[in-house]
Ligand code: ADP
């Protein structure tokens with residue numbers, strides 16, 4: 001029903017191109033892990049190696065403590081949900097969901113019962129005799145999820161499963177995916193390039209960049225205390241201010257040399273790190289906040305993005321005395 005996954009120094013190449021560079025990752029049984037990163041960073045490659053669709057050039061993958069080298073996809077305790085969910089159009093939903101069980105020689109009545117149970121789990125009770133063309137995109141993706149869960153995998157692999165859905169439906173499906181994962185307890189490894197999706201569903205986010213892990217941790221940790229400039233910027237907008245031997249354009253901040261990182265929402269009228277009087281360059285109403293660019297008078301070349309309170313009526317030319325609350329210094 002669930003298993004841990006151990007990825008040990010896995011490298012993968014396509015010809016001369018290095019797609020994964022000595023990636024190591026421990027995933028606990030029952031954990032919801034999201035592989036997050038831009039297109040081409042190696043997410044699908046890593047997922048395919050876990051699923052057995054390819055073998056790594058070097059390194060090892062263990063599932064439930066067993067070395068998976070040479071074990072094909074159908075003999076692994078994994079199933080995969082792809083973005084193009086590829087249901088069989090001529091089959092009923094029950095037959096689609098029961099397909100993997102049929103391949104495993106499970107009798108018809110038992111398949112039917114399991115299919116109905118899985119369809120109910122994904123929010124499609126009583127639809128077993130429908131056909132895929134009668135469903136919306138979101139409903140079809142639920143059927144694909146039911147089909148993958150029907151064979152009771154230890155590890156479910158999901159490659160951008162919500163990518164084809166519109167934003168509103170995607171947000172709703174994220175909540176459901178999380179709830180279903182909690183109910184079944186299966187280990188989920190989910191690939192996306194959408195950092196909001198990652199934060200919505202993950203126990204831990206693995207930020208990937210150019211075939212390597214750039215950061216890893218719970219959403220709050222990766223967002224508030226990024227361990228690399230890449231993950232800091234990929235998780236959302238962030239101000240990057242150079243620090244050289246403890247000096248920043250804003251004054252002394254700390255020892256060492258590196259980058260002072262401040263999220264736009266961590267700048268306001270109170271805080272621990274004074275930015276001094278700042279000139280508002282522009283301001284726009286964004287609904288839940290006012291997004292503005294400011295330049296500290298002490299460092300006029302610095303242009304920082306800030307999220308001011310919704311009620312703020314700041315206009316270009318105004319002078320505000322600002323502070324940062326949360327900030328991180330990444331040493332170079
Ligand atoms: P992601 O899923 O993060 O977008 P991929 O794992 O698909 O990334 O790809 C990682 C890198 O490997 C990319 O540079 C991509 O161009 C390359 N790549 C992926 N699949 C192949 C393939 N079948 N042949 C050659 N290069 C590939």
Ligand code: MG
Nearest residue numbers: 040043044045
């Ligand atoms: Mg991909």
